Amino acid sequence: MIIDAHTHIHPDPKGFGPHKDASAETLVANLKAAGISQAVVLAIEPDMGNDYVAQKCAEHPELIGFVSLNPLNPQSVTEGFTTYIRSGKMHGVKLHPRRQGFTIEHTREVIQLVEQAAELRVPILFDAFPYGDTYYKIQEVRMIHEVAQAVPQADIIMAHTGGIHVMDALMVVKGNRNVVVDVSFTPFWFAGSTVYSDLIFVLRKLGANRILHGSDSPEVPVGRSVEDTLALCDQCGFNEGDRSLIFAGNIQRLLSKASAQ
Template sequence: MAVIDAHAHIYPDKIAPKAVEAVGDFYNVDMFGDGTADGLLVAKDRAPITHFIVHSVATTAHAVTAINDFIAKQCQAHPEFIGFAAMQQDFEDPAAELQRAVELGLRGVKLHPDTQKVNMDDPRLMEVYAICEQLGLPVVIHTGDYRYDYSHPRRLVNILRTFPDLVVDAAHFGCWSRYEVGYDILHEVAMNDRVFLDESSSQFFLGQRRTVELTRMWGTDRIMFGSDFPMWDPAEEYRTLTTAGFTEDELENILWHNAERFAGVKVE
């Protein structure tokens, strides 16, 4: 069985220490990893994780193309990686860059409204979603944070209703740090085959029993395993999930098939 970590961040070696420190400061947590591609691949030696959906966040417009070049290069070097492009709300020509991302072999787009300081349903991002829908690019959207309104799940409702064919990962159970709020707001509009959720950065806070309960509330045909590396240890996140009490069929979906469907890939 393949195992896909559907939510991992990597950075160029030169800037990885600074990037990891910034993320740790943003969330006030002690980070697990060094944020490098090699650091992520070490997890394969400690758990049966076979593939990773990798991305990075562009906090400025001028960083977009460099990030996309970096992610594409890492995917070429490491067949275990499934790369997602960066985009930022002030980028001058998102259509051209996302078309270039497709040509580079990238499979989707990652957005983080809180660190990018933009409402998830800002008109500039609504243009990006329209392009992604047209190109068939799935979007990972950081969703929810009790400290901010940028990524509130009610904004995702607007996006999903506006773009009926857009494939979305409402990351962190649809509302990081307020997980039940995500379910209450999103579940009516999200119960279809184009809306997925990953459980990254959630198990530590929820515990195993509540992770199982919330996953089954959403449906084990839409929840994806994710580590949020370098914040958490992918191997430990895998062990915590696989000992939580899911059935073998449920785990096969959570660890493998759901991420394949979300990213539009087939892995062995």
């Protein structure tokens, strides 16, 4: 079984560029073609809004929605938990510092949001791919460490294994039992670089129980991403049991906590 733990859809099929199809229907078709059973779909307000993602997940049971919440807007956070998480429409939280405008300076507000998610036992996925003009300002990996330390009962997913900061990601995950990584986009973006070599080292050190498969579709095709993750597994020496955790078991464990309440 394969679950893609990191995908996106967009109400405009060309919302990720003219050469990518970001529609929900195309994602579902691509999942089927690649032999992928389910996918986590991450809302990012306002472009990939919560209502849109929740609607498409209701239409396609193989899609699992994560709600987009902004820690700088506490009222919308409270409303979002009620409307999407408590209702069962969504099953996790997506935070995107670069697109939502918060940085390491807003860690207190992020902690307050994560505390609410932890009470509801839903996972929180942080974008952690430093990029663009906020590259030095946000400090995503450090923020995740501080939040994980403050809310040890929260289940935190560091997306992209920290991007270029894979070594920092290793130390954060090793230092916080409540943090795991997904391998979306980074092996594609950094293929052929020393970062890719570092990624193999990091994943081997972390072990299979701290790793989630993900694509970042439509940025990376879901089938291509499966091949990328399999290549990482080969180079890390992961066995079949390890691979079952990476491709499905770990994200299933995180998602099952809320439903077990």
